[in-house]
Amino acid sequence: MHPLLLQGHDRPLTWVQFNRDGDLMFTCGKVRQQQQQQPQQQQQQQEQQRRRRQQQRLQQLLWCRCCLGSTDAAADSTGLLLHPLPLAAASLPLKTKHSSSSSSSSSSSTNSSSSR
Secondary structure, eight states: OOOOOOOSOSSOEEEEEEOTTSSOEEEEEBOOOOOOOOOSSHHHHHHHHHHHHHHHHOSBOOOOOOOTTOOEEOSSTTOOEEOOOOHHHHTSOOOOHHHHHHHHHHHHHHHHHHHO
């Protein structure tokens, strides 16, 4: 066992949890309130804009749960209900827009070539 260095949070952590296998770690922390914004580079400005948008949606995330079959309410100011993840859905691969659009475009190209 070795110590872990947590990076990426601007404010204190409020929750740290590992998944069942122990290979993923989930952390929650208080969202940083920005008082002064004087970006010196384009990338810093984009990062601050992204954080500002996040702050409008999320005030604080106090805890999280990463187990299958759990139903909880969000601990932030959104009031969302977190639905359980069914065991069958956990083993299915995720579908993306890109993969579905590429398969439909390839099928349309085969249809057009067969009609010639």
